[in-house]
Amino acid sequence: MADVNFSQGAKQGQPANSMEIPIDLIELLFFAYRDFTADPDAALAEFGFGRAHHRVLHFVSRNPGLRVTDLLAILKITKQSLARVLKQLVEEGYILQEPGPQDRRERLLFATAKGEQLAARLTDLQAQRIRRALAAMPAESHDIARQFLYHMIDPDQRGDVARLIDRPAQTRVSP
Incomplete structure (x- = not known):
């Protein structure tokens, strides 16, 4: 693909000037994201989960003991949106919530072994796609x-x- 020029006459796929819209990159990002999420989406559908579940599971498994407030800041979602997804992940045994050691109101999140396994499966699907792209x-x-x-x-x-x-x-x- 390196030899393919998507931007109508601009050298090496770059806009001819800084004011030109890099529509090729905009559209490539849309299509890359679509395909990057497609493999995990299919795996998540087996459990009745969606992309929000994936994001929560990913960051919790990578950061054991992550505070709910920190997860909200990472994902930039509302408490209400997170509560729905988190409730399902907790009820189905993918994530544990524990009170903080100093402040019992603080909630710390941990992936269970089941959650770690699913997170690793989803990460592997995306890592395979990235490795294939980088190999080319x-x-x-x-x-x-x-x-x-x-x-x-x-x-x-x-x-x-x-x-x-x-x-x-x-x-x-x-x-």
């Missing part, structure tokens, strides 16, 4: 793709996102 690209493409996606994030959010994704996966600290 030059060696430095991982770093370039990472930089591009990082710069798509609002500047005031980049530091928080970098800290979140650059942490090694935590080990489980609760049952």
Whole structure:
């Protein structure tokens, strides 16, 4: 695909000038997201879950003991939206909620073994797609793709996102 030029005459797929709309990249992002989420969507449908369940399960499994308030900030969703999804994941045994050690009102989230297993399955589906795409690209493409996606994030959010994704996966600290 590297030799395919999507932007009507612009050199190397870049807009001819900074004012030109990069419609090729906009549409490629739509299609890439559609396909990136399609594999997990199919797996989630087996359980009656959707993308919101996937996002919650992903961040909770990667961050054992994550506070509900921190998850709300990561996902940028309402308490009401999270409550519905979280209730289902807890009731079906994918996530545990525990009170905080200092503040019993604080709720800490942990993926159960069942939740970890589903999260790993979904992550593997998406990792396979990313590995296939990167294998078709030059060696430095991982770093370039990472930089591009990082710069798509609002500047005031980049530091928080970098800290979140650059942490090694935590080990489980609760049952």
